Amino acid sequence: MPFPRLIAFMPGLEQLANYQSQWWQDDVRAGLSVAAVALPVAIAYAQLTGVNAAVGLYSCVLPMLVYALFGTSRQLIVGPDAATCAVIAAVVTPLAGGDSLKHWQLVMTMTVMTGFWCLVASRFRLGVMADFLSKPILMGLLNGVAITIIVGQLSKIFGFSFEKGYLIERLLNVPGALTRTHWPTLMISAVTVLVFVLLKRFRPGWPASMCVLALAGLLVWLFNLQQLGIVTVGEVRSGLPSFQAPAFDLGIARELVMPALNLAMVSFVSMMLTARSFAAKNGYDIDADKEFRALGFANIASALSQGFAISGADSRTAVNDANGGKSQLVSVLAALLIALVALFFTAPLAFIPSAALGVVLVVASLSLIDIKAVWHLRSRDRSAFLLALTTLFAVLFIGVIPGITLAVLLGLFQFLLTVTRPTDQVLGLDAKGVIRSMDDTDKAKSIPGVFIYRFNSPLTYFNATYFKRRLLERFVRESEPVDCIIIDAVPSFTHLDLSVMAMLGDLQQLLKKRGVRLVMAGRKRQLLSWFEQAGLPTGEGGILVRPDLYLALKMNQAYKQALAEGQAPLVQKIKEDELALTHSHL
Template sequence: MARPALFLRGLQGWSGRDLSGDLFAGLTLAAIAIPEQMATARLGDFSPEVGFFAFIAAVFAFAVFGASRHLSVGADSTITPILAGGLALIATSGSPHYVAMAALLALMVGAIVLAGGLLRLGWIADLLSVPVMAGFLAGIAIHILVSQLPELLGLPSGSGNVFQRLAAVRADLGQVNFWSLALGVGVFAIVTGCERISPRIPGALIALAVATLAVTALGLTGRGVAVLGNLPAGLPGLGLPQVTFDDMRTLVPLALLVAIIVMVQTAATTRSFAGESGTPPDVNRDFVGVGAASLLSGLAGAFPVNSSPPRTAIVSETGGRSQLTCLFAAAIVLLLVLFGKSLLASVPQAALAGILFFVAMRILRWQTFFGTLRQAPLEFALIMITAIAIVALPIEVGVAIGIGLSLLHGLWGMTQAAAIEFEKVPGTSIWWPPSGDPRGERVPGVLVVAFQAPLSFVNAAGFGQEFRAMIDASTGTLKHVVFEASSVIDIDFTAAQALRGVIEHCRNAGISFRIARLETVRAQKALERFGIVEMLGPNAIFRSVDNAITAIATSETTRRDPMPPASTSKG
């Protein structure tokens, strides 16, 4: 079997017949990415062209080091409010120090994500449950809406937390510029309408062009409508930001949080679109690609980048066959940076706010909200708590709380597992939890117990207590215990001690103990490592409950009918 290529895996299998599809998809992607990257840069208090630099660097780095053929990487509205909120606490927004710290953050995030890929840490992407992720996105959406409200209304840009920004808007309501409001609402309406007709329509670019023409034709700059103005010409040089070791130490918590969000979103996007290319997903290799993308973005003086599910969907839906699609889009953006910046001078800031309003509404997971509320009210509470934490607290603290809640919820589910007695399904060799219809069968003197969760330190104490209580409840008639261990994936030190305690409890009561269906190699090795195999003996572990019951019956028969001693004869 041929080994996968080390570089440019997103171009593997490409042929000339794929060129037309990649070109068309690249044009569509560029039309969507240009306004989106500008708006996302503004969301982070960066100059719009910095979003272009981030996109160009990210696309090139991922195409070289990543694996997915469709994944689109660049400035992303999910992580930008997080990094902007964190950076605003340590540097003045828009200052040279702020820009340098953003570039340093990109380098740190890139290094963490790249290391995660090299160390094959794709499992980290499962740290956030679906409800917590929905709450996280809801909180981010509120941050986007509140941060862009002044731009939409033509008011001075605010600062501070969500409540301070809202208070500032309320205080300035008498100064609303209705031309700006009309432009922003119009852009939002056009983008929303185009999205409903077909996601392939570059609604954001169309809306931005219409708004820019309106500003020029109606002379709206003279009516107080703020525009981008002249943007710096040329490309930035590559280099390390001018920062100190203390700056790096200060950014460590923020870099870890942003890196986790990047890995979660990258893994979800990679898995969602892997089937489109006919190749299995390689989450770890895509971590390497996205990590390299952030590294190059940082060297270009930009900020951390992320994979984008909507843009990746566009690449897939418009017929993109490889990373050449993204490279074409990046080339178009590069041409705009080099020769077309004058076209952007009259773009109204309210139009970018309208685009970001659309982005904020799109990332809200309405189906998850309603489905969770109806089917799992407790998990709906996780959505609300996470969203409120991200809105009410410093955004990086809110994200940390969301991750903590997700982990605690998973651990809580494991602690609620209970030991349960299994019954034999009539007419079969299957042992199953009691279902009532038909009524299961039991073997006299034998207790078959299963634990309905992986066994570890978080539930070992409850496991031991419940198991011993079930044994004590049958004292007098119970002779044999079979532990059905199919749910036991691994056994840590604490769980091993709990299991040894149950075995000792059985021995003290004169009851034999057997283990059945311990299927994973890790758990089998753990039994040997903690001395449980030696404690039980190799003949006490079985591949099925039925095998264990058969062995018990054989031992009972042997005990009742021992073989007579061999006769001797005298010669």
């Protein structure tokens, strides 16, 4: 295909250029279904973010078109997301101070910053961050965000207002707030819930969210329910978005930098979980670094069209896949349909009651809650359970942004703990002469006079001391005398680190005084080069280096046998062979 650089930069072009005609019917059906689900959700999430309903529509159109060009997933649908919008609202609302225009400008600025961080991460190939926040941490985070959203929407569903801004205070305030329930608003909420449940029960293929919002808006319009004090969306601008340049001081902008970084990371991890699951289901791979770039461009496109931050939308992606969507043309079609509504059909949106939107948000948030899965971690992996629980309570007790920050730190600490305190094994031989770990099954037996050690992490300056301590601790537990220690160098010696070299020098001198030979098995050429640079002695009287574990065992056995039989010439010959083998570059 021509223009390979352009295709590498915009992977979606290749898929569109190679589009197969038999996909068209499925993609059209999926595009209509995605638009039907995305429209009401976009309006509801705009309310959650604290901006006009039209902004929710703007946040769908251009980002979906951009992702269709830059993304590598064929099924993923991007757009407003409950967790993303909750984070933005938590950051921006205190800074805006009740000024709606400033609030909108701050939302756009945070969206641009989020996109910028995604592009920086893509440039430095940090797609590996998709694995950085472990699944238990993300589970706790999403559960906490969902509960926070649900509690926040109670005021819209019951028609009262919370006096407190934090979750725990709001929960404590609920009994008193219920006495201020606005009954007409509660009736609209009840009708919305009832219709939603009936549709899910008897018409599961219908877009329930769109139907209930349409019905609620129709009731308000027919019976002029606004006179009863029912709050509605209000006027929704039609047409293309008008550009609004941010007008605030840099001091406030600085407050958005780190929250935008947190938001970029959480959005990307959440998006990748969705993208990877559907890619695996449909039999293809995605590129994490290109996905980071696509998310960055989509967020910047959202800000330029006056929208807010977006992420991968799991519910809309599931709708796409369920309706047989085959390509990113689904995103293009859905975006065009939403654009038509934003340009010409926004007038009916003004009658949608806020209570109905609150119900839609609660329903969407309920899909994020999976306390049962968190609880099941308790029996399968207790450390994972504690991570999920800690993140969950952090979001609930100290807020969304501090909770996300703590989740990021927990992910970092979890990684550092894995690297600095990895598992290790003592190796032996089984009945067939195969080297394997020694465990409770007793399939492998220790080799007389030989101690074989494996450290399951790359050695670096912050775990070198632990490596030495673990090796010596296991070594002194040996019941039989040991005169040779063999270290499996393959998993642990991956790069040159002078601190590690210094530790090995100390270890070799310590073992030499005890009459123990230190042998490194594997990565022969690299180790010889690194030892030479570090000034470590090799060969007889120094660290012996062997190509692999089996040859290390064979040569040690030959040396000991010759020594035991008192064959001085043979011992000398073996020493010379060892010296030659150590310094050869086979």
